[in-house]
Amino acid sequence: MKKLLFVAATLIAPFAATPAHANDSALLDEARKVATTLPPKLLVALQEEIRKSGAEGAIPVCKDMAPKMAGEISQQTGWKIKRVSLKARNDARAIPDEWEKAALEDFDKRAAAGEAPGKLEKGEKVGNEYRFVKALPVQGLCLSCHGPADQLKPAVQAVLSQHYPNDKATGYSEGQIRGVISVRKGL
Numbered sequence: 001m002k003k004l005l006f007v008a009a010t011l012i013a014p015f016a017a018t019p020a021h022a023n024d025s026a027l028l029d030e031a032r033k034v035a036t037t038l039p040p041k042l043l044v045a046l047q048e049e050i051r052k053s054g055a056e057g058a059i060p061v062c063k064d065m066a067p068k069m070a071g072e073i074s075q076q077t078g079w080k081i082k083r084v085s086l087k088a089r090n091d092a093r094a095i096p097d098e099w100e101k102a103a104l105e106d107f108d109k110r111a112a113a114g115e116a117p118g119k120l121e122k123g124e125k126v127g128n129e130y131r132f133v134k135a136l137p138v139q140g141l142c143l144s145c146h147g148p149a150d151q152l153k154p155a156v157q158a159v160l161s162q163h164y165p166n167d168k169a170t171g172y173s174e175g176q177i178r179g180v181i182s183v184r185k186g187l
């Protein structure tokens with residue numbers, strides 16, 4: 001009996017000590033911080049590289065530098081970081097799972113209904129992880145590589161079709177949601 005009580009107490013204690021909602025809001029803050037580290041850095045790198053060597057020359061920023069920086073932030077923080085999209089360019093790493101897909105669809109609906117795309121985010125515990133996604137809105141700068149296919153520079157088209165034969169990530173206009181940055185951590 002004593003043993004049983006002890007087991008019951010250790011099961012209940014962690015939940016009693018930290019109210020679930022307080023814990024969740026700390027995780028939400030942390031996840032948001034991790035997710036918002038990468039996009040501004042990428043944006044600056046893209047701007048610089050486009051200015052120096054044109055959109056075709058800036059493709060490595062999105063192709064190589066983005067995943068490399070995501071990997072570095074993962075190592076520093078312990079959060080896994082991805083970028084996923086309903087219309088993926090890189091079908092090896094940007095296909096959303098069910099949870100991400102549901103969030104992406106919800107964000108598209110809400111943006112179409114007038115919500116500011118830059119504010120759309122979702123964070124919650126899923127199984128034994130905390131997961132968070134934040135929408136990445138299309139800005140003017142993105143259009144040189146994600147705009148309507150027939151408006152891309154031929155040099156950009158050439159590089160894209162060489163690396164991404166299944167590219168679905170064109171045809172966007174400003175204000176649409178290109179995808180999400182998705183972060184997760186085991187609890």
Ligand code: HEC
Nearest residue numbers: 055058059062063083085088089090094142145169178179
């Ligand atoms: C210079 C060209 C270029 C510009 C400008 C650009 N991208 Fe990309 N984008 C790419 C390439 C190439 C990939 C594929 C990266 C990879 O291989 O993982 C990509 C992938 C992505 C992905 C990952 C999902 C997927 O479809 O593979 C997101 C999200 C994304 N871009 C958002 C943006 C946003 C938002 C902007 C504007 C702020 C932007 N991109 C500007 C070239 C560009």
